[in-house]
Each structure stands twice: as C-alpha cells, then as structure tokens.
Amino acid sequence: MPKLEIRNVERRFLGQDQQVNALDKVSFDVEAGEFLVLVGPSGCGKSTLLNIIAGLEKADFGEVLIDGKPVTKPGPDRALVFQDGALFPWLNVRKNVEFGLRQKGVPKGQASERAMYFLDQVGLAKFAENDLYTLSGGMKQRVAIARVLALEPEVLLMDEPFSALDAITREDLYAEVQHLWQGRGATIVFVTHNVREAVTLGDRVLLMASDPGRVQWELPLNILRPRHIDDVDVARVARQLAQAMRRGRETYTKEGWSHDEFEEIDILRDLDSALGDRSG
Amino acid sequence: MIFFAILIALWAIVADRRVWDPMLFPSPWKVAQTFGADLADGSLLNATGISLRRVLLGYGISLAIGVPLGIVLARSKMVEDTVGSLVSAFQSLPSICWLPLALLWFGLNDRAILFVVVAGSLVSIAIAVQDGVKNLPSTYVKAALTMGTPPWRIYTQVLLPASLPSILTGAKLGWGYAWRALMSGELLFVSLGLGQLLMQGRELADMSQVLAVMIVIMILGLITDRLVFGSLERHVRRRWGLAGA
Numbered sequence: 001m002p003k004l005e006i007r008n009v010e011r012r013f014l015g016q017d018q019q020v021n022a023l024d025k026v027s028f029d030v031e032a033g034e035f036l037v038l039v040g041p042s043g044c045g046k047s048t049l050l051n052i053i054a055g056l057e058k059a060d061f062g063e064v065l066i067d068g069k070p071v072t073k074p075g076p077d078r079a080l081v082f083q084d085g086a087l088f089p090w091l092n093v094r095k096n097v098e099f100g101l102r103q104k105g106v107p108k109g110q111a112s113e114r115a116m117y118f119l120d121q122v123g124l125a126k127f128a129e130n131d132l133y134t135l136s137g138g139m140k141q142r143v144a145i146a147r148v149l150a151l152e153p154e155v156l157l158m159d160e161p162f163s164a165l166d167a168i169t170r171e172d173l174y175a176e177v178q179h180l181w182q183g184r185g186a187t188i189v190f191v192t193h194n195v196r197e198a199v200t201l202g203d204r205v206l207l208m209a210s211d212p213g214r215v216q217w218e219l220p221l222n223i224l225r226p227r228h229i230d231d232v233d234v235a236r237v238a239r240q241l242a243q244a245m246r247r248g249r250e251t252y253t254k255e256g257w258s259h260d261e262f263e264e265i266d267i268l269r270d271l272d273s274a275l276g277d278r279s280g
Numbered sequence: 281m282i283f284f285a286i287l288i289a290l291w292a293i294v295a296d297r298r299v300w301d302p303m304l305f306p307s308p309w310k311v312a313q314t315f316g317a318d319l320a321d322g323s324l325l326n327a328t329g330i331s332l333r334r335v336l337l338g339y340g341i342s343l344a345i346g347v348p349l350g351i352v353l354a355r356s357k358m359v360e361d362t363v364g365s366l367v368s369a370f371q372s373l374p375s376i377c378w379l380p381l382a383l384l385w386f387g388l389n390d391r392a393i394l395f396v397v398v399a400g401s402l403v404s405i406a407i408a409v410q411d412g413v414k415n416l417p418s419t420y421v422k423a424a425l426t427m428g429t430p431p432w433r434i435y436t437q438v439l440l441p442a443s444l445p446s447i448l449t450g451a452k453l454g455w456g457y458a459w460r461a462l463m464s465g466e467l468l469f470v471s472l473g474l475g476q477l478l479m480q481g482r483e484l485a486d487m488s489q490v491l492a493v494m495i496v497i498m499i500l501g502l503i504t505d506r507l508v509f510g511s512l513e514r515h516v517r518r519r520w521g522l523a524g525a
Contacts, residue, residue, distance in 0.1 A: 056422050076428040086419035089520045090441040100427035103437070133521020151427060 001068055002029035003187045004053065004155055008062035011048055011213075021212030022048050025062070028206060028215060030155070030189060035181055037190045037202030039241075045213025046191045050159050053189060054080045066154060076100055079153040083160045085144040087132055093143055094119065094128040100151045118146040121180065138169035142176070149180065158190045162197065171229055174200050178226045195245065199238040200229045207245060217244075306488040311495070314488040323477065328496060331462060331473040334390065338397030339458040346402045346454065347447055350409025351439050364410075367403055375400025375461035379468060393465045400461030405454035412446020413439055445516050452509045459501065 011023040023045040030036050038046045051057040053064050055074035064071040066078065079100070087096050097115035098108075106114070119125045122142040132140065141161055148156060162170045178201065181188055192198055198205045202221055209216040219241065223233045288308050294300075295307035302310075318324035353360050353367065378399040382392040416439070424438045425431070440447075466475020474493055481489030 054422075054426050056425065074422075074425040076426070078426065080423070080426045082419045082423060084417065084419055086417065086423035088420065088423075088438070088442065090444060099424075103424075103428045103433075131519050131521070133519070147427075157426075 003032040003034070003067065004030035004189070005065040005068075006030075006049070006053070006062075007065065009049065009052060009059045009064065010061035011045065011052065011057070012060050023052075023059075024212035024214045026213070026215055027062075028218070030187060032187055033185045035188045035190065035201060035203045037192060037198040037205045038208055039192055039195055039198035039205055039245075040208030040216075041210055041245075042193060043213075044208040044210040046193075046208050047159055048213070050080070050157050050189065050191050053155070054078050054157055056080075076104065076151040077154040078157055079148040079151050080157040080159060081141075081144050081148050081161045083163055085140045085161075087140055087144055087147070089132050091132075092128075093124065093130050093132065093135070096132070096143055097147045097150050100147060104151075114150055115146075118150045119143070121149065122146045122176065136169075137165050138173065141165060141173065145177070145180070149184070154187065156186050156188045158188065160192055161190075163192070163194070170197075174229060175226060177201065182225065195242045196229050196234065196238045199223070199234050199241060200227050200231075205241065207241065303485070304487055306491065310488045311491045314486070315492040315495070318477075318489065318492060324492075324496065327472060327474045327477045327493075328500070331466065331475070332500075334393055334473065335397060335458050335462045338394045338462070339401055339455060341394075341398050342402040342405055342454055342458060343451060345398075346405030346450065347409050347440075349402075350406040350447075350450065351413050351435060351443065353406060353410040354413035355435075355439070360410075367406055370399075370403045371407060375457060376464040376468070379465060383469070388469055388471065390471070392469075393462065393471065396465045397458050397461045401454040401458035404457050405450040408450030408453055409443060409447055412443045412449065415446075416442050445520055448509070448512055448516055452505075452513075455504060455509070463497065 006026055006028050009023055009026045010021070012019045013022050014020075026045075026049060038049065040046050048057060052059050053071065055071050055078065071078070088099065091099065094112065094115050097119055098111040101111035101114060102108070116125060116128060119128055122145055124139060124142055124146065127135065127139065132143075135143065144161070162173055165173070174197070180186075190198075190201055199221060205219045205221060207216045207219065208214065219237075221237065223231070223237065227234050292308050295302065295305055299305070315324070349363075349367075353364050375396055378396050379392070382395040382399075386392040386395060420438050420442050421434055424434055429437050462473070463475045463478075466473040467479055474497060478490060478493045478497075481487070481493060
C-alpha cells in the first residue's frame with residue numbers, strides 16, 4: 001500500500017468574476033521512503049496541494065489517504081517545513097525544536113535530549129541556547145528542519161523551504177537533506193518552482209501546470225546520489241525538464257499531449273534510464 | 281541631566297526677575313520647600329500611595345480583560361463584527377465621560393474612580409493587541425497545528441507569546457490612559473490622591489503646591505516609562521531581533 005494516496009483532489013477559489021480551478025482532479029501515490037518533488041510555475045496549486053495533504057486546507061472534492069486512512073485535520077504525522085521557517089521568536093533554538101514534542105506530551109528532559117540530538121544532526125548543537133535573531137537564514141531553515149524531524153513524521157512536507165536562501169547555503173542544504181533522508185528513510189513531499197532543485201533532490205518529479213492546476217506528467221529519476229546541483233546529469237535532465245515545461249505550456253490541450261510531446265518524454269525517459277543504468 | 285539643570289536655572293532666573301507675580305510663578309526653591317514640607321508631613325507620600333494603588337488596580341483589571349479580548353477580537357470574525365464595533369465606539373469616548381455614569385452607579389467612592397480608570401484603558405489595550413495579533417505571520421498558527429497543537433491551545437501556546445510585542449505596546453498605551461483617567465477623576469471629585477492634592481493647591485491659591493504635585497506626577501510617569509516599559513521593551517525587541525536592539 002502506498003504511504004500517501006491523493007485521490008481526485010479538487011480545489012476551487014472564487015476569482016474576480018469566475019471560479020478558478022486551483023486544483024483539477026489531481027491523483028497520485030507516494031510510496032514509503034520516496035522523495036517526491038512537485039515542481040511547477042506559480043499558480044499551479046502545488047502549495048495548495050501541500051496544505052491539503054497537511055490538513056490545513058480542505059479539498060472541495062476528493063481525498064488524501066495516509067496509510068489508507070483519510071486525512072481530516074493537521075497533525076504531527078505530516079509535519080510541514082515552511083518557506084519562511086515559521087520558527088517562534090519567543091523561544092530559543094532548542095525550545096523551538098522541543099515545541100512539537102512538548103505538544104505531544106513528551107516530558108521536558110526527554111524532549112530536550114531529542115531536540116539536542118536533532119540539532120546535532122543539522123550541525124547546530126552549539127547554538128541550542130541562542131535566540132533566533134542571532135542565526136542566519138540558512139541556520140534558521142536548519143532549525144525548522146530539525147524541529148520537524150524531531151517529531152519523526154510519517155511524511156515530511158516541504159513547501160519551497162530553500163527559496164529564500166542564497167545559492168551557496170541552498171547547495172549545502174541540498175546535500176544535508178539528501179543525507180538526512182537517506183539516513184532515516186523518510187517519505188518526503190517537496191514543493192518547488194526550481195527545476196534544478198527538483199532534479200537534484202527527487203526520486204520522482206511530478207510536473208504541474210496551472211489553469212487548471214493539474215499534474216502534467218511524471219518523471220522518475222535514477223541519478224546517482226548524493227547529487228549536486230552542478231552535476232552534468234542533473235543539469236541535463238533539468239534543462240530537458242524545463243524545455244518540456246515551457247513547450248507544455250504552449251501545446252497542452254484538453255485532449256492531452258501532442259505526438260511530438262510524447263516523443264520528447266520518451267527521449268527523457270531513455271536518457272533517464274541510461275543514467276540510472278550507469279549509476280546502478 | 282544637564283538639560284534639566286539648564287531648565288531649572290532658567291526657571292530660577294525668570295522667577296528671580298519677578299517677570300510674573302511670584303504668587304503665580306514661584307521660584308524653584310519655593311516649590312522645593314513646599315515639596316519638602318508635603319513630604320515631611322506625609323501628605324504627598326500618602327496621596328501618591330493612594331493614587332498608585334488605584335491606578336494599579338484599575339490597570340490590572342484592564343490588562344486582564346483587555347489582552348484576551350484583543351486576541352479574541354483578532355481571531356473571531358463574529359466577535360469582531362459584534363463586540364468589535366462596540367469597542368471602536370467606546371474608544372472615541374474620552375474616559376472622563378464615564379464619570380457621571382460611574383457616580384450615579386457607584387456613588388462618590390473608590391469603585392467609581394476604578395470604573396473610570398478601567399473604562400479609560402481597557403479599550404485601547406484591546407485594540408492594540410487586536411492589531412498586533414492580526415499582523416502575525418499566518419504560518420505561526422499553521423506550524424503549531426501541523427506540530428500537533430490542538431486548536432484551543434493555539435491561544436496560550438502561540439497567539440499569546442507571539443503577540444508579546446503588541447501586548448507591550450497596548451500595555452504602555454493603556455498605562456497612559458489609565459493614569460490620565462485617574463487624574464481627571466481625582467480632580468473632579470474630592471477623594472484623596474494626587475489629583476485632590478493638586479486641587480487643594482488651587483483652592484488655597486498655593487501655586488508652589490500645584491507645581492510640586494505636577495512634578496511628582498511627571499516623575500512617576502517618567503519612571504514607569506523609562507524603567508518599567510523601557511526595560512521590558514528592550515528585552516522583547518532584542519529577543520524578537522527587532523531594530524534598535
């Protein structure tokens with residue numbers, strides 16, 4: 001059974017003069033231990049979809065199942081890392097990481113111990129007693145990741161967590177996230193608009209399109225890990241993905257992809273499996 | 281400090297030259313003398329004690345009701361549409377306008393003055409807190425919900441600590457209003473306290489007493505502003521990483 005099942009999820013917003021289909025019958029599965037990336041332009045509903053999976057928003061139609069059980073409200077089994085980190089400035093670094101554990105009723109000493117363990121995992125153990133304002137943007141996002149890892153969620157949701165960071169910091173975090181993910185075997189759903197980032201991180205990439213928000217196609221990636229954003233394979237696949245994305249925006253019709261587009265995807269698949277063979 | 285020394289020196293010179301009638305414009309020495317005498321016979325300390333007790337009690341009630349009210353106003357559309365408009369209406373009412381009502385309800389006593397103090401400060405505290413909570417990043421609440429905080433505990437676990445800076449702003453504002461409301465109340469009906477001491481100075485045409493009491497009121501204001509709120513603000517601003525830390 002898949003870890004996460006998204007079944008015919010629809011979401012509509014009331015626009016200025018008509019209903020906007022933020023999400024139109026979106027369905028896909030996420031396997032346990034998979035690193036899935038949702039990539040798409042702004043307005044394709046990828047963040048809305050993540051909020052629905054988190055239980056923060058309700059779908060107008062369809063449902064989300066985790067281990068076969070429908071999601072009805074937010075909970076620590078689907079912890080979310082926000083773009084702005086959403087750390088609490090009234091708590092110091094350690095207490096931010098302890099927060100979720102304390103909500104679960106974990107005793108203070110034990111929560112503190114676990115917080116320190118996860119802070120150590122993201123390389124921030126010696127900043128445990130610091131106030132947040134003393135940290136850089138990258139360090140804050142590491143705290144946000146530690147805070148969520150400490151809850152040991154079934155599924156880790158990440159909403160453009162690195163988009164506000166500078167390039168160097170971002171690259172460090174790509175390596176760290178891959179390392180943490182491989183070490184813990186977590187299931188991750190990661191949202192981004194950055195194609196390079198998607199190819200660097202994902203086991204599988206779902207390309208989303210807007211108006212109506214939908215999954216356009218999926219691309220499994222077997223590129224050897226750990227990947228770096230400047231790896232030749234990553235760059236090549238990312239470029240083709242970006243091209244397909246651009247072309248898709250022009251040629252996609254209600255009926256589906258044109259024949260040319262299918263060829264394009266086949267080429268990508270071939271390329272991908274060739275890369276996979278070499279790495280495996 | 282030097283600024284105040286120059287100010288007092290100027291005052292002394294003007295008073296010495298007898299530009300105005302010394303009855304109406306006493307010298308700093310005369311005021312200091314009256315201040316000393318009032319201090320010695322205990323009337324000043326007594327009045328200050330009574331006024332402070334009243335303002336602290338009324339202000340405490342305002343904080344205890346105003347802060348939760350502000351948070352609820354910011355969170356509930358229904359409460360905002362109903363109670364919120366009432367709160368805005370009350371805000372346009374100067375606190376002293378409550379005095380006739382308070383006098384009829386409670387009579388000439390401490391309860392009436394307490395009522396005026398609460399009426400003067402509660403609403404401004406609630407509105408400042410409401411504004412602050414409304415401007416919080418929505419991700420705070422979302423983050424807490426995804427980390428397993430039940431919705432009813434969001435208030436104490438997230439909204440209350442997160443809005444500490446705006447609570448402080450509201451508290452400072454509320455303190456000013458409470459203090460003003462108290463002074464107006466004490467001036468208007470005789471019932472001990474600094475306001476009455478001020479009025480007594482007027483009745484005895486003793487300008488030096490009027491000035492001495494005014495200075496005491498200003499010093500009290502300065503102390504609370506600088507020492508109490510100043511240090512709290514510094515602490516919160518530093519922790520929140522706000523400018524000027």
